[in-house]
Amino acid sequence: MLPPVNSSHRRALDPINTPSRLLLGPGPSNAHPTVLEALSRTPIGHLDPLYVELMGEVQELLRYAWQTENRLTIPMSGTGSAAMEATLANTIEPGDTVLVAVIGYFGLRLADMAGRYRANVITIEKPWGEAFSLAELEQAVATHKPTILAMVHAETSTGVCQPMEGIGDLCRANDCLLLLDTVTSLGGVPLFLDAWKVDLAYSCSQKGLSCPPGLGPFTMGPRAEAKMMGRSGKVPNWYLDVTLLNQYWGSDRVYHHTAPVNMNFGMREALRLLADEGLESAWARHRSNAERLWAGLERLGLELHVPEHLRLPTLTTVRIPEGVDGKAFSLHLLNTHGIEMGGGLGALAGKVWRIGLMGYNSQPENVDRLLNLLERDLPAFRTGSAAAAPQPVAAL
Numbered sequence: 001m002l003p004p005v006n007s008s009h010r011r012a013l014d015p016i017n018t019p020s021r022l023l024l025g026p027g028p029s030n031a032h033p034t035v036l037e038a039l040s041r042t043p044i045g046h047l048d049p050l051y052v053e054l055m056g057e058v059q060e061l062l063r064y065a066w067q068t069e070n071r072l073t074i075p076m077s078g079t080g081s082a083a084m085e086a087t088l089a090n091t092i093e094p095g096d097t098v099l100v101a102v103i104g105y106f107g108l109r110l111a112d113m114a115g116r117y118r119a120n121v122i123t124i125e126k127p128w129g130e131a132f133s134l135a136e137l138e139q140a141v142a143t144h145k146p147t148i149l150a151m152v153h154a155e156t157s158t159g160v161c162q163p164m165e166g167i168g169d170l171c172r173a174n175d176c177l178l179l180l181d182t183v184t185s186l187g188g189v190p191l192f193l194d195a196w197k198v199d200l201a202y203s204c205s206q207k208g209l210s211c212p213p214g215l216g217p218f219t220m221g222p223r224a225e226a227k228m229m230g231r232s233g234k235v236p237n238w239y240l241d242v243t244l245l246n247q248y249w250g251s252d253r254v255y256h257h258t259a260p261v262n263m264n265f266g267m268r269e270a271l272r273l274l275a276d277e278g279l280e281s282a283w284a285r286h287r288s289n290a291e292r293l294w295a296g297l298e299r300l301g302l303e304l305h306v307p308e309h310l311r312l313p314t315l316t317t318v319r320i321p322e323g324v325d326g327k328a329f330s331l332h333l334l335n336t337h338g339i340e341m342g343g344g345l346g347a348l349a350g351k352v353w354r355i356g357l358m359g360y361n362s363q364p365e366n367v368d369r370l371l372n373l374l375e376r377d378l379p380a381f382r383t384g385s386a387a388a389a390p391q392p393v394a395a396l
């Protein structure tokens with residue numbers, strides 16, 4: 001007889017029982033109810049003609065969300081990092097110079113990945129909470145003459161939105177590809193990939209698109225495609241090889257891997273909801289709820305980390321007040337009220353909270369609920385207060 005399941009994991013035999021949370025952190029955010037319904041549909045085959053039609057619909061809707069006409073626009077099977085890696089794996093050849101303009105944690109991830117594909121990686125970095133000016137980028141491009149300039153549009157670690165004016169023209173004038181991380185901007189912040197002359201971009205399913213994590217939207221324009229097709233060897237990553245994936249997502253519909261069909265059901269519904277609302281309305285909704293949050297936080301005497309003109313509507317960084325145990329307060333919100341708020345990453349660890357208002361969660365009721373709790377409960381977490389002791393983590 002086989003031994004029973006390890007006794008320390010006895011609860012693994014109980015039916016799953018996860019709590020309902022309000023996810024106001026850096027992502028994932030809550031999925032829209034009709035997206036959850038789409039996810040729970042009976043799977044169909046990944047080569048079923050009906051599924052093949054759905055693939056085309058997802059591509060069309062993604063192009064709309066990104067404002068691009070790129071033929072090679074697909075949801076990568078995997079999270080945002082998979083799509084991030086796909087942009088680099090397909091275009092870098094060993095020795096290519098990749099200039100990464102780092103404004104936070106995810107720029108560093110881009111640099112790490114590019115190095116793994118044997119690029120000559122050069123980073124320039126701003127203090128976390130700032131963005132690059134066009135003049136700074138012009139100087140760096142003139143000095144380093146990169147093949148690819150990689151940057152993050154919406155830096156989730158700092159809450160900064162990188163202004164994009166002129167960067168695409170700069171890249172074209174210097175025969176350089178422009179690669180943009182839009183993980184925390186797609187669906188929530190104005191994005192015009194073609195007008196901005198972005199050659200490569202990626203995103204995720206779990207933030208502005210109101211879908212759970214699992215897919216990484218990817219897009220590649222004609223200049224990047226030419227670079228990929230001109231490479232001297234195979235793309236050094238089989239799973240993310242767009243020349244192979246295109247045979248499935250392009251007209252041939254040749255099997256590459258078994259697509260996560262239900263995730264694509266969810267993605268189709270999420271993108272349909274976005275198109276139904278209209279991009280401009282969705283952007284305006286994110287903006288007005290973020291402004292409501294910023295005004296409320298300032299009313300409470302809390303300090304925002306990023307100057308207003310650079311602030312992301314999807315992610316706000318708030319400085320943890322002197323004398324407050326930021327982690328204990330986040331745990332209190334989670335355990336007592338079922339609300340998730342993020343902590344700082346990298347250079348901002350322990351210094352800020354990160355509040356996400358993304359996709360389905362960008363609603364005034366959510367803003368007011370959080371502000372009310374901050375007003376009522378935060379004073380007890382200041383040094384010397386009896387309630388400042390960390391709370392235990394609730395069991396799922």
Ligand SMILES: Cc1ncc(COP(=O)(O)O)c(C=O)c1O
Pocket residue numbers: 026027079080081082084106152154155156157181183184204213
């Ligand atoms: C700006 C940015 N880039 C990339 C990623 C990586 O995406 P994922 O965690 O879905 O792999 C994240 C995740 O939060 C992000 O915020």
